[in-house]
Amino acid sequence: MTRMRLYVNIDHVATVRQARRTDEPDPVAAAALAEAAGADGITAHLREDRRHMQDHDIERLAVSVRTLLNLELALSEDIVALACRLRPFQVTLVPERREEVTTEGGLDLGHDPTRLGAVIGRLTEAGIRVSLFVDPTIESVERSRALGVPALELHTGRYAHRWPASDAALAEIVAAARRARELGMAVHAGHGLTYRNVTPVAAIPELEELNIGHSIVSRSIATGIGPATAEMRRLVDAARVTN
Numbered sequence: 748m749t750r751m752r753l754y755v756n757i758d759h760v761a762t763v764r765q766a767r768r769t770d771e772p773d774p775v776a777a778a779a780l781a782e783a784a785g786a787d788g789i790t791a792h793l794r795e796d797r798r799h800m801q802d803h804d805i806e807r808l809a810v811s812v813r814t815l816l817n818l819e820l821a822l823s824e825d826i827v828a829l830a831c832r833l834r835p836f837q838v839t840l841v842p843e844r845r846e847e848v849t850t851e852g853g854l855d856l857g858h859d860p861t862r863l864g865a866v867i868g869r870l871t872e873a874g875i876r877v878s879l880f881v882d883p884t885i886e887s888v889e890r891s892r893a894l895g896v897p898a899l900e901l902h903t904g905r906y907a908h909r910w911p912a913s914d915a916a917l918a919e920i921v922a923a924a925r926r927a928r929e930l931g932m933a934v935h936a937g938h939g940l941t942y943r944n945v946t947p948v949a950a951i952p953e954l955e956e957l958n959i960g961h962s963i964v965s966r967s968i969a970t971g972i973g974p975a976t977a978e979m980r981r982l983v984d985a986a987r988v989t990n
């Protein structure tokens with residue numbers, strides 16, 4: 748079986764920075780560390796409300812990512828224009844609602860297919876691979892195929908939410924992934940995947956790429972706060988020794 752690609756979503760590194768509107772932690776530096784540790788790609792979502800990633804982050808990622816950059820965006824004119832200018836390797840189109848805490852469902856492919864088709868056309872014309880973030884249903888897969896995209900990302904939120912009683916949700920993902928492969932599309936998956944629930948999804952042979960963000964950033968804090976505290980302890984103590 749081929750190796751699953753792991754894309755690390757670094758949005759929440761920027762969430763912590765935006766809590767103080769300072770320059771740390773830097774999501775671009777975090778991206779480089781994730782790449783050095785084995786990430787196959789970096790994912791970032793430039794939201795309309797700019798709650799975490801900022802335009803200048805995306806500009807810097809576009810030139811600094813050494814693996815592949817997957818930019819998530821909604822159908823927002825200025826962000827689509829930014830993507831066409833920066834030309835990341837891949838754009839994943841996602842739905843966005845201002846009041847949501849995170850991307851809560853897949854794209855509504857029946858809502859405005861003309862507009863969606865036009866954006867897919869512009870991005871493709873710019874040389875960008877386009878993927879659609881959709882719910883894991885046969886209908887979403889077939890509609891994505893009709894829109895002519897080479898890839899789609901199955902929303903694993905329902906699976907994650909129901910974990911560990913998530914067999915039915917896992918079966919939906921498997922069925923949707925099989926249908927997408929039959930139709931010749933590349934299949935990605937993501938949302939809500941954690942160190943506890945990732946294994947059954949990572950084992951689905953039809954999937955070739957996972958996007959994981961919150962859990963990896965959370966784990967970084969959990970594993971990093973000890974050494975970070977020890978470093979500050981040393982500095983504070985050293986000040987008393989020398990003065």
Ligand code: PXP
Pocket residue numbers: 756758792819839841849850880900936937938939940958959960961962
């Ligand atoms: N895939 C898509 C399309 C997303 O919008 C997100 C969240 O930004 C993720 C994957 C990653 O989700 P999580 O942060 O829960 O791992």
